[in-house]
Amino acid sequence: MRRSSAVGRLVLVLAALSVILAGQAAASFSATTSATTSSSVTSRYERTVLADRPAAFLQRGRDITGRGGNGVFVGAYRTTHLPNGDPAVAFAGRGQFLRFADRPAFRVTSRGVLTVEYWIRPDTLQFSDEEGSGYVYLLGKGDPGQHEWYGRMYSRVNAESRPNRLSGYAFNSSGGLGAGSYFQDAVVLGRWIHVVLVINSVHKSRQYPMGYTKIYKNGDLRDKDSLADYDIRPRSGDSPLRIGTGYRDSFFEGAVGDVAFYKYELSATRVRTHADAM
Structure with missing residues (x-):
């Protein structure tokens, strides 16, 4: 017992x-x-963006959707913040950028539609590391022989009389002239700008027989253009996404934050909601 x-x-x-x-x-x-x-996820803006199911949502060097790997910084950078406190990165030109490995989230061709949403804060009106007629690429995906799409900003003084124009382009792989949309307003140093670029090669019509590009500024649709104007047929390459540059021939001086990608066209109503959520 x-x-x-x-x-x-x-x-x-x-x-x-x-x-x-x-x-x-x-x-x-x-x-x-x-x-x-x-x-x-702590801010109203983050919750608003994530509610629309982005394929990627990049803050500094990470994707807060959890679906992608971390980015790699090349050169120096500074940490800064968006108006609501979300983290962002500031570059001083001179070869500084952030790189993310190629993945379907960054390509037009995976579904034929790509919406790219981002916030920028120019820290100069005349860029020191510019290319072409006097512009820099803010971000984009491509390299010589495999160009895809880019966001661009012109210096105040440039050879095309486009003072501080902001634009977004889709290109053929070979490069040349791209089809794009733009807005051109007075830029205030230190003031954040909300930009949404749409590339849509699926929704076709008599006016847009090969699809179109659109660009929004601070929630307002500013321009829409036809891909057929330059016979643009998007193709995918294996180039990485770069933030702060395009294919490393020019470099942005300023801050970039809350970069999101969608595999569908974000509606005008949701673009406005996102801009207001900041």
């Missing part, structure tokens, strides 16, 4: 210990999960 009683007590002790440990593990898992969620 004594041996049986001792064994029984041991079984009870072990059972109680397993319950305690299981409870601690569950509490630890719950705390970790809660901390991860709360630290990843």
